[in-house]
Each structure stands twice: as C-alpha cells, then as structure tokens.
Amino acid sequence: MKDVLLFLSAFIPMYVLILLKEVIELVNQNIEFNALAGLVLVFLCSLIALGCLGLFLEIGHSSKQSIEIVIDKAQNITDRHFLGYFSLFVLFAITFDLSRTCMFVVFIAILAMIGVVYVKNKLFYINPFLNILGYNFYKIEYHKKGGKQSENTKIFFRGVVKIGQSYFVKVKDENFSFVDRDRHN
Numbered sequence: 001m002k003d004v005l006l007f008l009s010a011f012i013p014m015y016v017l018i019l020l021k022e023v024i025e026l027v028n029q030n031i032e033f034n035a036l037a038g039l040v041l042v043f044l045c046s047l048i049a050l051g052c053l054g055l056f057l058e059i060g061h062s063s064k065q066s067i068e069i070v071i072d073k074a075q076n077i078t079d080r081h082f083l084g085y086f087s088l089f090v091l092f093a094i095t096f097d098l099s100r101t102c103m104f105v106v107f108i109a110i111l112a113m114i115g116v117v118y119v120k121n122k123l124f125y126i127n128p129f130l131n132i133l134g135y136n137f138y139k140i141e142y143h144k145k146g147g148k149q150s151e152n153t154k155i156f157f158r159g160v161v162k163i164g165q166s167y168f169v170k171v172k173d174e175n176f177s178f179v180d181r182d183r184h185n
Contacts, residue, residue, distance in 0.1 A: 005054025006176070007118045010127040011111070012051045017093035019044040031099040040098045051129070059178055066168035068145035074161040077154075078137045089128075124176035125154050134158050153177050 022040055025031045098104045117123070125137055135156040143150050145166055155161070155169060157179040171177040 002054060002057060003119045003122075003124070004115065005050055006058060006124050006127070007054075007115045008047055009051035009055045009129055010118070011089075012048055012129040013132060014089040014092050015044050015047045015051070017089055018096070018098065019048070021093055022098060025099070036101060036104065037099060040104060055129070058172070058176075066170050068166055068168050069142040070145055070166045071140055071142050071161055071163055072150060073141040074163060075139045076136055076161075077139050078131055122176070124172070125156075127156075130156055136160070155179055 019041070022031075022037070022044070026033055026037060031037060092107070096103050096107055098107060118126070131137070135158055138155050138157060138161050139152070140155055140161065141150055141152050153169075153171060153174050155177040157167075161167075161179075167179045169177050169179050
C-alpha cells in the first residue's frame with residue numbers, strides 16, 4: 001500500500017495543476033458545477049492527500065532503521081528522471097477536459113497503467129514532487145560504517161552529498177532511500 005501512495009505522490013504537481021485548472025474553469029463559469037465536477041474535485045484532492053500521506057509515512061515515520069554509511073562515490077542524477085514527467089504534467093493539465101466523463105475515465109485508466117509499471121518496477125526514485133520540495137537524487141556507492149564491502153543505492157537528500165562523509169540512511173530498496181538529515185555527522 002505504501003508503494004501505491006509513493007506512486008501517487010510522484011504526481012502531486014500534476015494533480016495540483018489539474019485542480020487549479022478545474023477551479024479556474026468553474027469560477028469563470030466555463031464549465032458548470034455538476035456531479036462530475038464535484039467528483040473530479042474530490043478525486044484530485046484525495047489524490048493529493050494520499051500522495052502527501054505516502055511521503056509523510058515513508059520519510060518521517062518509516063519503521064525502517066537508519067544505518068550509518070560512508071559515501072565513497074556520489075553522482076547527482078536529479079535531472080535524468082524528472083524533466084520527462086513535466087511534459088506529462090502539461091499534457092494532462094492542458095489537454096484533458098475532466099468535465100467530460102470519457103476524459104475522466106481515460107485519466108483514471110492512464111494513471112492506473114502508469115501506476116502498475118511504476119510500482120512493479122520500483123520506480124520510486126522518479127518523484128518530481130520530492131525535487132520540488134528541495135530533495136536531490138543521488139546514485140551513490142557506499143560502505144557501512146566500520147565495514148569494507150561496497151554497495152550501491154539511490155538516495156534522496158536535501159543538500160549536497162559529500163564524499164567520505166558519514167550519514168544515517170533509511171534504506172527502502174536500491175531505488176529509494178532517504179538520508180536522515182537530523183542525524184548527519
């Protein structure tokens with residue numbers, strides 16, 4: 001369930017853009033407020049809330065233990081994965097008319113298909129919302145403090161990761177980890 005919530009969080013900027021578009025259309029009376037318009041507004045607000053909940057649970061209240069690691073190599077790869085998503089956001093926000101039932105159903109179907117691929121392939125690192133919140137995405141090589149064996153993972157971190165520095169990290173998997181900044185040495 002957390003994985004689905006993380007997927008939803010990746011699209012929070014798009015949901016906000018579409019919600020903004022729908023509200024402006026309603027205020028300007030370009031579309032009429034009816035059951036579908038109400039459903040769209042509730043649906044978008046629910047997606048935003050669920051996405052925020054997913055990030056809150058994963059970042060702030062994860063049951064995963066932090067492990068202390070030392071960074072051996074780090075490469076900021078934020079730009080590799082996020083710009084493609086913004087074109088998808090613009091496509092949805094500008095071209096989709098969610099006041100039409102068929103477009104609303106297609107919108108849900110596209111989200112479901114993307115969600116299956118996203119969760120099945122553990123693409124949690126593709127999350128533009130985290131970048132908007134100030135996180136950078138790094139591919140790192142590290143070893144556990146006191147250990148010698150080198151491992152690789154991808155992490156989110158607010159700031160610049162420093163080589164040779166030790167950090168406490170909550171590791172979900174090789175594609176989604178967070179530096180526990182408050183415990184940074």
